[in-house]
Amino acid sequence: TQLLEQSPQFLSIQEGENLTVYCNSSSVFSSLQWYRQEPGEGPVLLVTVVTGGEVKKLKRLTFQFGDARKDSSLHITAAQPGDTGLYLCAGINAGGTSYGKLTFGQGTILTVHP
Amino acid sequence: GAGVSQTPSNKVTEKGKYVELRCDPISGHTALYWYRQSLGQGPEFLIYFQGTGAADDSGLPNDRFFAVRPEGSVSTLKIQRTERGDSAVYLCASTEGGFGREQFFGPGTRLTVL
Numbered sequence: 028t029q030l031l032e033q034s035p036q037f038l039s040i041q042e043g044e045n046l047t048v049y050c051n052s053s054s055v056f057s058s059l060q061w062y063r064q065e066p067g068e069g070p071v072l073l074v075t076v077v078t079g080g081e082v083k084k085l086k087r088l089t090f091q092f093g094d095a096r097k098d099s100s101l102h103i104t105a106a107q108p109g110d111t112g113l114y115l116c117a118g119i120n121a122g123g124t125s126y127g128k129l130t131f132g133q134g135t136i137l138t139v140h141p
Numbered sequence: 142g143a144g145v146s147q148t149p150s151n152k153v154t155e156k157g158k159y160v161e162l163r164c165d166p167i168s169g170h171t172a173l174y175w176y177r178q179s180l181g182q183g184p185e186f187l188i189y190f191q192g193t194g195a196a197d198d199s200g201l202p203n204d205r206f207f208a209v210r211p212e213g214s215v216s217t218l219k220i221q222r223t224e225r226g227d228s229a230v231y232l233c234a235s236t237e238g239g240f241g242r243e244q245f246f247g248p249g250t251r252l253t254v255l
Binding site (some may be wrong): 090 | 145157172174176181182183184185186189191222233234236241242243244246247248249
């Protein structure tokens with residue numbers, strides 16, 4: 028069974044602060060995705076990282092995939108209240124299925140206070 | 142265009158009752174997934190459909206859970222003899238199919254078993 032451990036589980040910060048969320052596994056994934064979920068809604072895809080060592084930027088968000096494709100991080104610069112939400116990482120398995128089964132981490136609940 | 146829709150948005154039932162949860166995927170999406178999300182956790186894979194067939198049902202927790210997609214579009218998740226532990230948000234996602242394609246999630250059905 029492939030597991031993804033996210034940390035921290037909860038993060039409460041002030042507007043303007045920086046933060047990093049980590050996603051770790053003992054398993055190799057062919058790619059890894061980050062999602063954001065708001066209350067009463069489904070997760071929405073933010074980014075997919077595919078290559079070991081890859082870094083992708085989305086405005087104030089920076090995503091990194093570990094060299095061994097077992098871990099990833101999400102860094103937010105100058106957080107804003109609008110960043111508040113549940114952040115989920117999800118790994119796509121390296122083999123075994125033809126469709127790319129998603130395994131989600133338990134999520135990080137981020138609250139940014141004005 | 143229309144996204145993934147799920148009905149009902151909320152369902153309250155009594156222990157031992159039967160429930161059906163419906164998912165309308167994005168038109169033209171051949172692949173459909175069901176996930177279960179417990180409070181404070183990430184989504185957990187239940188079942189994957191490619192067209193009309195269940196290609197992977199390895200995530201269904203037991204034989205009380207069953208899902209169908211008879212015409213390759215709308216899907217229904219059926220839960221027999223509901224238990225309090227079945228209380229969760231049930232999410233549906235659809236995609237064009239193929240490895241690692243972006244999954245588009247519906248808002249979920251919140252099931253509460255009293």
